[in-house]
Amino acid sequence: MFFYCLYRVLHVIPVAFGVVVAVALLIHFVPGDPVDTLLGEFATPQERIQLRERLGLQQPVGMQVVTYVKQVARGDLGSSLIYNRPVAEMIVERLLPTVELALLAVLVALLLGVPMGIFSALQQGRWLDGFSSVFSLIGVAMPTFWLGPMLVLLFSVWLGWLPVSERGGWTSYVLPACTMGIALSAILNRMTRSSMLEHLKENYVRTARAKGCSESVVIGKHVLRNAALPLVTVAGLQFGVLLTGAVITERVFDWPGVGSLMLEGLNNRDYPIVQGCVLLFSASYLLVNLLTDLLYAFVDPRIQLQTRSARHG
Amino acid sequence: MAKKIKKTAWAYFTDPRIVYSLTVLLLLCGVALLSGWVEMRWPYETDLAMRGLPPSWAHPLGCDLDGGDLWMSLIRGASITLYVMGLTVLLSFSVGIMVGILTGYWGGWLDTILMRVLDVVMAFPGILLAMAITAIMGPSVHTLIFAIAATGWTGTARLVRGQVMSLKERDYVLAAVSLGASTPRILWVYILPSLWSVLLISAAFSLSGVLLVEAGLSFLGLGAQDGAPTWGSLLNQGRSVLTESPHLSIIPGLCILVTVLALNFLGEALRDYLDPRS
Numbered sequence: 001m002f003f004y005c006l007y008r009v010l011h012v013i014p015v016a017f018g019v020v021v022a023v024a025l026l027i028h029f030v031p032g033d034p035v036d037t038l039l040g041e042f043a044t045p046q047e048r049i050q051l052r053e054r055l056g057l058q059q060p061v062g063m064q065v066v067t068y069v070k071q072v073a074r075g076d077l078g079s080s081l082i083y084n085r086p087v088a089e090m091i092v093e094r095l096l097p098t099v100e101l102a103l104l105a106v107l108v109a110l111l112l113g114v115p116m117g118i119f120s121a122l123q124q125g126r127w128l129d130g131f132s133s134v135f136s137l138i139g140v141a142m143p144t145f146w147l148g149p150m151l152v153l154l155f156s157v158w159l160g161w162l163p164v165s166e167r168g169g170w171t172s173y174v175l176p177a178c179t180m181g182i183a184l185s186a187i188l189n190r191m192t193r194s195s196m197l198e199h200l201k202e203n204y205v206r207t208a209r210a211k212g213c214s215e216s217v218v219i220g221k222h223v224l225r226n227a228a229l230p231l232v233t234v235a236g237l238q239f240g241v242l243l244t245g246a247v248i249t250e251r252v253f254d255w256p257g258v259g260s261l262m263l264e265g266l267n268n269r270d271y272p273i274v275q276g277c278v279l280l281f282s283a284s285y286l287l288v289n290l291l292t293d294l295l296y297a298f299v300d301p302r303i304q305l306q307t308r309s310a311r312h313g
Numbered sequence: 314m315a316k317k318i319k320k321t322a323w324a325y326f327t328d329p330r331i332v333y334s335l336t337v338l339l340l341l342c343g344v345a346l347l348s349g350w351v352e353m354r355w356p357y358e359t360d361l362a363m364r365g366l367p368p369s370w371a372h373p374l375g376c377d378l379d380g381g382d383l384w385m386s387l388i389r390g391a392s393i394t395l396y397v398m399g400l401t402v403l404l405s406f407s408v409g410i411m412v413g414i415l416t417g418y419w420g421g422w423l424d425t426i427l428m429r430v431l432d433v434v435m436a437f438p439g440i441l442l443a444m445a446i447t448a449i450m451g452p453s454v455h456t457l458i459f460a461i462a463a464t465g466w467t468g469t470a471r472l473v474r475g476q477v478m479s480l481k482e483r484d485y486v487l488a489a490v491s492l493g494a495s496t497p498r499i500l501w502v503y504i505l506p507s508l509w510s511v512l513l514i515s516a517a518f519s520l521s522g523v524l525l526v527e528a529g530l531s532f533l534g535l536g537a538q539d540g541a542p543t544w545g546s547l548l549n550q551g552r553s554v555l556t557e558s559p560h561l562s563i564i565p566g567l568c569i570l571v572t573v574l575a576l577n578f579l580g581e582a583l584r585d586y587l588d589p590r591s
Contacts, residue, residue, distance in 0.1 A: 002419060014429060014432075015432045015433055015436050016436075018429065018430075019436050021433075022433055022434075026445055026449060027449070029446055030450065137574065138570070138574070141521070143525050143528060143530055143566070143569055143570070144529075145528070145532040145533075145545070145548060145566075146566030146569065146570065149551070149562045149566075150550060150562070150566070153559055153562065153563075157559075226384075235518075239438070240438030240439050241438070243439060243441070244438055244439025244440050244441060244529075245439075247441070247533070248446070248532065248533065249552075251532075251533060252552070262441075262444075264444070266444065266448035266532070266533075266535065267448075268450075269448075274445055274448065274449070278445050281438055282436050283439075285437075286436050
C-alpha cells in the first residue's frame with residue numbers, strides 16, 4: 001500500500017511540472033508577436049517595451065519557462081493585463097461559486113444515476129430498465145450547452161418555477177447543478193447497472209441467498225459494496241468532464257465562477273488569466289485523479305497485492 | 314460460406330442501431346455534399362425584418378438572427394461541421410496511430426518520453442486546452458481543427474499502443490520476425506490490418522466527441538468564424554434570444570443530439586460485431 005501510494009504521488013510530480021511548462025508556453029501559440037496582437041498597430045514603442053517586460057517576453061523562451069515555474073511555485077500566477085490585479089486573488093474570489101456548483105452537480109449525479117442504475121439492474125429487461133437505458137443514451141449524447149438553455153426554457157420561461165440565471169437563493173442552484181450533473185448521472189447509471197449485473201451473477205451472492213439472507217441484505221451489504229468500486233474510478237475520471245461542463249454551464253447561467261473568469265480572459269486576450277485558470281483546472285483534475293487512485297487502493301485491497309506482486313515478481 | 318456472409322450482412326443491416334445511424338449519417342453527408350448546389354439553386358438571402366421569426370409555411374424551421382432561413386443555415390453549417398469532424402479525426406488518428414506504433418512496437422526511451430508527453434496532454438481536462446489554443450491563435454476553421462486534434466490524438470495513441478504491444482507477442486508476428494521480415498513489412502502486413510476493427514470503433518466515438526467539442530467551442534464563441542455559422546454558433550446566437558426565439562436554440566441542438574446519438578449507436582453496434590471481447 002505504501003509503495004503504491006508513493007509510486008502514484010511520484011508519478012504526478014513530473015506530469016504537474018509538464019503541465020506548468022505547457023501553460024507557460026501557451027502564449028507562444030499567438031500567431032506573430034503577442035504584443036502586436038494585444039496592443040494593435042497604433043501603440044507607442046514605450047508601451048510595447050512595457051508590455052513585453054510585463055509578460056516576460058524580453059527573456060529567452062527557456063528563461064520565461066523557468067521564471068513562470070518559479071512564480072507558480074510561490075503561488076504567484078502573474079497579474080491581469082486588463083484589471084491590473086493578481087490573477088491568484090481573482091481566482092480565489094471566483095472559486096467558491098464553482099466549487100459549490102461542482103459539488104451540487106456530483107450530488108445530483110449520485111442521487112439520480114446510482115439508484116437508477118441499481119433499480120435497472122434489479123429489473124433487467126423490464127420497463128424501468130428500458131427507461132434507464134434511454135436516459136443514459138440521451139444523457140451521454142446531450143451537450144451541456146443545449147441542455148442548459150432547454151432547462152431554462154422549460155422551468156424558467158414556460159413554467160416560471162425557477163430563476164433564469166445568476167447566483168442568488170437556493171433555487172438559482174437547481175438548474176445549473178442539474179445541467180452539469182445529468183451527463184455524469186447518465187454515465188454513473190450505466191456503470192452502476194453493468195457493475196451490479198456482473199456481481200449479481202457471482203457465487204458469493206448465491207451463497208448469501210442460500211444462507212437465507214434477505215434480498216435487501218444481499219443487495220445492500222454484498223452486491224452494492226462490491227459494485228460501487230468501479231464507480232470511484234469513473235467518478236474520478238469524469239471530474240474533467242465536470243470541469244469543462246463548469247465553464248459552459250457558467251456561461252449559460254451567467255454564473256460568477258472560475259469558468260466565466262476564464263472565458264472573460266479568453267475574450268479579452270488577458271493571457272495571464274487564461275494561463276492561471278487552465279493551470280487551476282488541470283491541477284485540480286490531477287489532484288482528484290490522484291485521490292481517486294489512492295482511495296481505490298484503500299477500498300480495494302487487491303490493488304496493493306497486485307502492486308506488491310508486480311514489485312517482487 | 315456465401316450463405317453465412319449473407320446472414321451476417323443481413324444481421325448488420327437489420328440492427329436498428331445501424332439502420333438509424335446509417336440513415337442519419339447518409340442524410341447528413343448527402344445534405345452536406347449537396348449544400349453547394351442547394352445554395353446555388355436557392356441562395357441564402359437575409360432580410361433583417363425576418364430576424365428570429367418562428368417557424369412558418371414559408372420558413373418551416375423559422376429564421377436565424379441574420380434574417381436568413383434557418384433550414385438553409387443548418388445545411389450550410391452541416392458541411393462545415395462535417396469538414397471539421399472528418400479532418401480532425403483524420404489528423405488526430407494519423408498522429409495517434411504513429412505515436413501508438415512507435416511507442417508500442419519499439420518501447421524503450423522513446424516510449425517513456427512520448428508517454429510522459431501524453432500524460433501531460435491528458436492532464437488538461439476536457440476541452441480546456443482546445444479552448445485556450447483557439448482563443449490564443451484566433452478563431453478559424455483550421456485553428457479549430459488543430460486545437461481539437463492537439464488534444465484528441467492521445468486516446469488513439471494509448472489504444473494503438475496497447476494493441477501493438479499485445480500483437481507483437483503473437484505467434485504469427487514472432488514467426489515473421491524469425492523469418493527475417495523487415496520491420497516496415499511486419500507493421501504493414503501483420504500488425505496494421507489487425508488494428509482496423511478497433512480503430513473503426515474508436516473513429517465512430519471520436520467523430521461524436523469532435524462534434525460535441527466543435528459545437529461547444531462554437532457555442533462559447535471560439536469556433537470557426539470564417540464561413541457559415543456551424544450548429545454550435547447557431548446555438549450561441551439562440552442563447553441571447555432564448556425567450557423570444559426559442560426555435561433558434563431547440564433546432565440546432567436537436568440536430569447535434571440526433572447526430573451524436575447516431576455516431577454513438579454506430580460505435581456501439583460496431584463494437585458488438587467487430588470486437589470479440591464484447
